[in-house]
Amino acid sequence: MLTESRSMKAVPVQPRWNTVAWDDDYGVGHDGIDGDHRRLFELFNEFVTAVNENRGDGDVEAVLVELLKYCDTHFDREEKLMREHGYPDYERHKALHDSFVREIYDINNAMDAGGEQGAYVLGMLGTWLSGHILGVDKKLGAFLKERGAAA
Numbered sequence: 001m002l003t004e005s006r007s008m009k010a011v012p013v014q015p016r017w018n019t020v021a022w023d024d025d026y027g028v029g030h031d032g033i034d035g036d037h038r039r040l041f042e043l044f045n046e047f048v049t050a051v052n053e054n055r056g057d058g059d060v061e062a063v064l065v066e067l068l069k070y071c072d073t074h075f076d077r078e079e080k081l082m083r084e085h086g087y088p089d090y091e092r093h094k095a096l097h098d099s100f101v102r103e104i105y106d107i108n109n110a111m112d113a114g115g116e117q118g119a120y121v122l123g124m125l126g127t128w129l130s131g132h133i134l135g136v137d138k139k140l141g142a143f144l145k146e147r148g149a150a151a
């Protein structure tokens with residue numbers, strides 16, 4: 001009976017996730033920011049690969065931690081540039097960074113709970129990365145360019 005009730009539950013198929021390719025369209029026109037974004041793509045892809053290869057929790061978490069650390073470094077860089085140049089949209093842009101970091105830390109805990117959360121992380125991360133870069137980071141890049149801010 002036990003086995004029968006268990007078989008009633010749908011067993012999720014292990015999803016496979018796509019890596020993201022850097023494209024010049026992601027360039028915001030500031031060398032420092034673009035270099036960071038490229039590195040974030042690389043780390044994101046390492047994370048996708050670790051998950052796709054079903055590596056152990058320790059390995060997957062190590063890659064995620066590296067990605068998180070680099071996000072911190074990168075967000076600090078952007079926020080410093082915004083402050084230095086009196087960026088008018090600083091508060092809103094910083095709030096987006098902050099909520100992203102909070103969400104990722106929640107996810108880091110949720111990863112322990114397994115598959116569905118892991119899938120959510122990957123979907124969210126990839127969408128966030130490209131969406132944030134193409135949206136607010138592009139605006140920041142254009143602003144810095146206009147100000148003649150050195151890369």
Ligand SMILES: [Fe+2]
Nearest residue numbers: 074078133137
């Ligand atoms: Fe960025």
Ligand SMILES: [Fe+2]
Nearest residue numbers: 078132136137
């Ligand atoms: Fe940003």
